[in-house]
Amino acid sequence: MVQRLDYLKESPSQTAGPYVHIGTNPNWVEITGVWNGDLGLVLVGPDTKGERILVTGRIFDGLGKPLNDALVEIWQADADGLHNSPEEKRGRADPHFAGWGRQPTHRETGEFRFETVKPGRVPYVDGRPMAPHITVYIVARGINIGLHTRLYFADEAAANAECPVLNRIEHPARRETLVARRGEEGGLPVYTFDVHLQGHHETVFFDV
Amino acid sequence: MSDHKGSYFQRDRDWHPPAYTPDYKTSVLRAPRQALLSLDNTISEMTGPVFGHDVLGPRDDDLITNWAKTGDAIGQRIVVHGRVLDENGRGLPGVLLEFWQANAGGRYRHHKETYHAALDPNFGGCGRAITAQDGSYRFRTIKPGAYPWPNRVNDWRPAHIHFSVFGHAFAQRLVTQMYFEGDPMIWQCPIVGTIPDKRAVEQLIAALDRQNTTHMDALAYKFDIVLRGRRSTLFENRMEGN
Numbered sequence: 156m157v158q159r160l161d162y163l164k165e166s167p168s169q170t171a172g173p174y175v176h177i178g179t180n181p182n183w184v185e186i187t188g189v190w191n192g193d194l195g196l197v198l199v200g201p202d203t204k205g206e207r208i209l210v211t212g213r214i215f216d217g218l219g220k221p222l223n224d225a226l227v228e229i230w231q232a233d234a235d236g237l238h239n240s241p242e243e244k245r246g247r248a249d250p251h252f253a254g255w256g257r258q259p260t261h262r263e264t265g266e267f268r269f270e271t272v273k274p275g276r277v278p279y280v281d282g283r284p285m286a287p288h289i290t291v292y293i294v295a296r297g298i299n300i301g302l303h304t305r306l307y308f309a310d311e312a313a314a315n316a317e318c319p320v321l322n323r324i325e326h327p328a329r330r331e332t333l334v335a336r337r338g339e340e341g342g343l344p345v346y347t348f349d350v351h352l353q354g355h356h357e358t359v360f361f362d363v
Numbered sequence: 364m365s366d367h368k369g370s371y372f373q374r375d376r377d378w379h380p381p382a383y384t385p386d387y388k389t390s391v392l393r394a395p396r397q398a399l400l401s402l403d404n405t406i407s408e409m410t411g412p413v414f415g416h417d418v419l420g421p422r423d424d425d426l427i428t429n430w431a432k433t434g435d436a437i438g439q440r441i442v443v444h445g446r447v448l449d450e451n452g453r454g455l456p457g458v459l460l461e462f463w464q465a466n467a468g469g470r471y472r473h474h475k476e477t478y479h480a481a482l483d484p485n486f487g488g489c490g491r492a493i494t495a496q497d498g499s500y501r502f503r504t505i506k507p508g509a510y511p512w513p514n515r516v517n518d519w520r521p522a523h524i525h526f527s528v529f530g531h532a533f534a535q536r537l538v539t540q541m542y543f544e545g546d547p548m549i550w551q552c553p554i555v556g557t558i559p560d561k562r563a564v565e566q567l568i569a570a571l572d573r574q575n576t577t578h579m580d581a582l583a584y585k586f587d588i589v590l591r592g593r594r595s596t597l598f599e600n601r602m603e604g605n
């Protein structure tokens with residue numbers, strides 16, 4: 156006999172289901188007055204530092220149909236590469252930037268949309284800088300365990316080329332699934348990040 | 364070795380449901396088919412949003428009254444309580460829990476709901492809590508009903524409460540469901556059945572807790588939630604080394 160390791164097991168995941176919005180965005184499903192506003196709708200305010208950007212996209216199933224019942228969360232560093240989190244030990248992040256956002260995908264179009272700032276660079280575990288990125292987390296009916304991925308920026312080609320995480324992806328074509336294309340909307344840069352759950356363009360998802 | 368200090372334990376993907384589970388039909392077109400990219404925890408995943416008590420309203424932890432219009436919600440009154448722990452067995456303070464559920468008849472207040480059971484005009488179905496210093500939480504609600512759902516023609520969900528959990532790091536983010544001790548329908552449900560190991564399912568079944576009932580008010584169920592644990596070496600050391 157040896158001594159016993161007494162670690163607990165992580166609680167297993169279950170799907171968020173079709174009614175996830177009742178718990179996360181009750182005002183969006185007309186359950187109003189329980190709390191003031193749904194969390195995560197606004198990331199930036201008038202005093203937030205950094206370049207304003209829009210981030211938008213859709214999540215496609217294996218037949219190319221956008222999910223109109225999903226929930227998307229983003230988590231990112233501020234313009235200087237610091238996170239608004241007690242676990243951030245490198246400095247104090249911009250107090251006017253939440254860094255976390257959450258949106259249901261649109262009931263008809265399946266689109267999600269965040270107004271945020273372009274994040275600064277954050278070091279990898281060995282200290283090399285990663286390219287600017289936004290962590291994306293997706294739950295929905297039919298997804299048994301939440302999906303983690305990352306949005307990178309098409310206009311950061313040099314940083315992307317040396318990003319230690321992007322370079323972990325064996326096939327260059329698959330790296331491209333994480334790069335949001337840049338456009339413009341109402342004077343703001345808009346980055347479109349379409350997520351493909353299956354198929355030739357299946358997005359790279361992470362086991363973080 | 365300094366690369367890995369303080370990172371989170373690798374997620375046991377054999378304990379969680381896999382993505383592709385054909386008995387739960389919606390997963391067939393929504394399950395990624397490629398291997399996940401395994402990634403050492405970086406600062407992007409080892410940090411996460413934290414929510415203060417200022418986000419909570421006074422009745423977020425009482426679903427019996429938080430959407431009441433003319434009186435209390437109808438149904439078996441229950442208290443759900445427990446602790447949020449990590450895999451090291453430590454209570455985790457400051458964890459935001461969001462929960463949602465059907466009413467006592469099994470009906471959700473949602474535009475996509477098609478079940479015939481009646482809406483309860485006094486029941487919304489959402490609540491929130493933030494764990495105390497020892498990881499404990501508590502809320503009051505009514506026991507949700509079972510409901511049929513479009514999968515195979517005669518599939519019913521066992522009574523359950525959905526939970527969304529924010530730990531201290533985005534790597535700990537978890538969405539799951541709580542079931543009730545003694546419910547035979549747990550073992551007939553294709554969504555429960557996505558979890559391969561019976562012991563893992565049992566981890567989601569709340570125990571009837573007669574020691575914590577509220578006199579002449581509510582039964583109690585105890586439900587502990589475990590989030591990923593973390594290597595014991597301090598994160599700060601790693602940063603000093605950089």
Ligand SMILES: [Fe+2]
Nearest residue numbers: 172520523525
């Ligand atoms: Fe449900």
